[in-house]
Amino acid sequence: MNSKSKSKPRLGVFKLASCDGCQLTLLDVEDELLALAGAVQIAYFPEASRAMARGPYDIALVEGSVTTHHDAERIQQIRRASKTLFTIGACATAGGIQALRNWKDSDEFVRAVYATPGFISTLKLSTPISEQVRVDFELRGCPINKRQLIELISATLAGRKPNIPSYSMCVECKRQANVCVMVAHGTPCLGPVTHAGCHALCPAYSRGCYGCYGPMESPNTASLSTHFRILGQTNPELSRAFRGFNAWSPEFRHASEEADRA
Amino acid sequence: MSTTGIKTIRVNTLARVEGEAALLIKFRGNRVTDVKFNVYEPPRLFEALLRGRHCSEAIDITSRICGICPVAYQMSAVHAVECALGMEIDPAVRLLRRLFYCGEWIESHTLHVYMLHAPDFLGYEDCIAMARDHRAIVEKALRLKKIGNRIVTLIGGREIHPISATVGGFHKLFSRNELRELTDDLGWALEASLETVKLVSGFDFPEFEQEYEFVALQHASEYPFNEGRLVSNRGLNIAASQFEDHFIESHVEHSNALHCSLNGRGAYLVGPMARFNLNFDRLPLVAQQAARAAGLAPPVTNPFRSIVVRAVELVFACSEALRIVREYTPAARAHVPAPNRAGTGEALTEAPRGILYHRYSIDSQGLILSAKIVPPTSQNQRRIEDDLRAFAAQLVHRPLAEATWKCEQAVRNYDPCISCATHLLNVKIERH
Numbered sequence: 001m002n003s004k005s006k007s008k009p010r011l012g013v014f015k016l017a018s019c020d021g022c023q024l025t026l027l028d029v030e031d032e033l034l035a036l037a038g039a040v041q042i043a044y045f046p047e048a049s050r051a052m053a054r055g056p057y058d059i060a061l062v063e064g065s066v067t068t069h070h071d072a073e074r075i076q077q078i079r080r081a082s083k084t085l086f087t088i089g090a091c092a093t094a095g096g097i098q099a100l101r102n103w104k105d106s107d108e109f110v111r112a113v114y115a116t117p118g119f120i121s122t123l124k125l126s127t128p129i130s131e132q133v134r135v136d137f138e139l140r141g142c143p144i145n146k147r148q149l150i151e152l153i154s155a156t157l158a159g160r161k162p163n164i165p166s167y168s169m170c171v172e173c174k175r176q177a178n179v180c181v182m183v184a185h186g187t188p189c190l191g192p193v194t195h196a197g198c199h200a201l202c203p204a205y206s207r208g209c210y211g212c213y214g215p216m217e218s219p220n221t222a223s224l225s226t227h228f229r230i231l232g233q234t235n236p237e238l239s240r241a242f243r244g245f246n247a248w249s250p251e252f253r254h255a256s257e258e259a260d261r262a
Numbered sequence: 263m264s265t266t267g268i269k270t271i272r273v274n275t276l277a278r279v280e281g282e283a284a285l286l287i288k289f290r291g292n293r294v295t296d297v298k299f300n301v302y303e304p305p306r307l308f309e310a311l312l313r314g315r316h317c318s319e320a321i322d323i324t325s326r327i328c329g330i331c332p333v334a335y336q337m338s339a340v341h342a343v344e345c346a347l348g349m350e351i352d353p354a355v356r357l358l359r360r361l362f363y364c365g366e367w368i369e370s371h372t373l374h375v376y377m378l379h380a381p382d383f384l385g386y387e388d389c390i391a392m393a394r395d396h397r398a399i400v401e402k403a404l405r406l407k408k409i410g411n412r413i414v415t416l417i418g419g420r421e422i423h424p425i426s427a428t429v430g431g432f433h434k435l436f437s438r439n440e441l442r443e444l445t446d447d448l449g450w451a452l453e454a455s456l457e458t459v460k461l462v463s464g465f466d467f468p469e470f471e472q473e474y475e476f477v478a479l480q481h482a483s484e485y486p487f488n489e490g491r492l493v494s495n496r497g498l499n500i501a502a503s504q505f506e507d508h509f510i511e512s513h514v515e516h517s518n519a520l521h522c523s524l525n526g527r528g529a530y531l532v533g534p535m536a537r538f539n540l541n542f543d544r545l546p547l548v549a550q551q552a553a554r555a556a557g558l559a560p561p562v563t564n565p566f567r568s569i570v571v572r573a574v575e576l577v578f579a580c581s582e583a584l585r586i587v588r589e590y591t592p593a594a595r596a597h598v599p600a601p602n603r604a605g606t607g608e609a610l611t612e613a614p615r616g617i618l619y620h621r622y623s624i625d626s627q628g629l630i631l632s633a634k635i636v637p638p639t640s641q642n643q644r645r646i647e648d649d650l651r652a653f654a655a656q657l658v659h660r661p662l663a664e665a666t667w668k669c670e671q672a673v674r675n676y677d678p679c680i681s682c683a684t685h686l687l688n689v690k691i692e693r694h
Binding site: 015016017018019020021022023024025027028030031033034037042046047048049050051052064067068070071096097098100101104122142143198201202204205206207210212237240244245 | 275302303306310316319323326330378388389400401405407408411419420422423426428433434667679
């Protein structure tokens with residue numbers, strides 16, 4: 001976007017299988033957008049600009065999961081061209097909602113849904129970027145939090161570690177003095193095992209957390225599963241609760257498969 | 263320049279659209295021989311993964327089809343599920359859902375008008391470059407966009423994939439005062455949208471009048487969001503439940519999105535131009551006057567003028583949001599409980615880019631047996647290619663770079679959302 005400023009760090013924004021929401025977050029930082037465009041050279045961001053410069057990039061933001069051979073090759077090229085590579089959002093970090101296909105027999109899946117053979121190809125699994133290449137930081141969320149995105153970029157430009165906590169959503173919820181929906185109303189809530197980042201949005205709207213930010217560091221999913229059962233949740237309901245936008249993350253995958261076996 | 267003119271226009275990565283698409287136009291002499299609007303966005307197979315999920319989850323899951331218009335997905339999903347369960351909703355909930363949609367229209371239309379489309383008319387690669395010469399305009403656009411996002415965030419908790427919509431209403435009960443806090447911002451936004459109409463109506467538009475079948479919802483008295491019959495300027499007049507009797511999806515080799523056509527008639531157009539042409543008299547006076555002052559009256563048949571129509575819809579959305587904020591009285595409770603019963607329900611709502619169809623069949627446990635989703639961009643694909651075929655023919659003797667840019671602009675007339683269009687398609691599985 002900015003051809004005059006060769007000395008500025010070069011930013012690239014790349015999309016694989018995803019909804020566009022996480023990269024849209026860059027355009028949703030309305031108050032900081034012009035300042036950001038002054039601090040970095042937005043070298044590659046097709047959603048926003050016709051000007052698409054080749055690498056190398058100082059910072060690559062990657063949205064989306066790998067679901068095609070083409071994207072599996074492309075992520076290798078992006079990695080080679082990028083000094084630092086950050087994944088943005090649940091698709092890039094955990095395979096996204098499209099990873100629900102990972103539990104299905106793909107041939108049956110296709111036959112059941114589509115009447116005629118197709119012209120395009122797709123991989124059997126939807127996988128996170130970290131299964132393909134080295135990732136320097138994974139920004140969680142479906143979608144990501146825009147303040148955390150600005151923090152990640154600012155910290156990188158300043159050469160410091162980003163201040164993005166890995167504790168549970170439950171901690172954020174307590175800090176905001178929300179009424180606990182699970183204790184007070186018996187509403188199943190993934191807050192105790194879910195990574196912080198949304199500022200406990202759902203409990204503030206009288207709703208249980210449904211895990212947009214994926215597992216926190218070392219979550220106790222077994223204990224939460226027991227509690228869900230005490231609240232009257234069936235095993236299929238428990239399995240579905242963990243099998244959302246971060247279904248393919250190892251911790252949630254394990255918890256949902258435990259519920260399937262129970 | 264060669265007298266034989268352009269042989270091929272090729273755009274490998276189409277910019278300033280949501281999602282991934284490419285463009286290929288081939289010429290022989292002065293004739294356009296091939297047009298391909300190639301959607302290579304990877305498939306995500308939503309209809310398949312919805313099977314076996316609880317119907318209440320359709321709202322949150324289908325919102326992930328598109329980060330640009332998640333409210334549209336949530337609205338079509340919630341109405342289709344409520345239809346399947348035979349539920350009636352409270353008038354206050356209906357009003358809140360209209361306000362929710364106003365927020366998304368303001369955000370999405372402002373994004374497209376200023377950040378994705380205006381740079382074409384003013385000759386910039388992007389809105390950041392545009393801001394160097396027109397900083398005040400871009401700053402005003404960002405403020406307007408932020409107000410749209412503020413509405414969505416107030417009702418939905420966040421601007422992308424909001425969390426508050428649920429079967430039977432919302433998770434939270436909103437007070438009158440909470441909504442009234444939007445009044446000052448909306449007053450400013452209404453003025454800014456009127457200025458937007460003036461600004462974009464002064465752009466240069468290529469001479470390019472086309473014949474279209476326009477398809478949009480039509481309500482008895484309102485400009486359409488969540489309710490109405492599906493009508494066209496060629497006599498279509500059906501309920502949402504009849505959609506699949508009249509519209510057919512087919513798969514073409516060069517696209518990962520299914521093409522949709524009207525049975526027996528072919529290509530049609532959905533979105534702002536269709537809504538405006540079919541519902542002009544349902545616009546509030548302030549929007550009608552702004553349109554007339556800008557020289558815009560139905561039928562608008564030049565797709566390059568869709569940017570002005572979008573601006574008029576911005577005026578509508580701001581004015582409608584103001585009306586709702588003034589008239590709103592909360593319901594007795596946030597949402598009514600959903601009954602357990604089997605059924606099938608359909609819904610059509612007006613996403614920023616045009617009609618969005620959802621259908622769900624649900625078993626007696628509330629689990630989804632089958633789902634069907636038809637987004638606006640897959641419906642416009644054939645029309646986009648038809649426009650390009652006619653428009654490219656005018657450009658054959660222009661310099662290649664200019665002709666390429668103009669063709670990109672012609673696609674951007676539709677504000678195509680590729681992420682939406684590609685959620686469904688035929689797939690061939692390849693083994694690792």
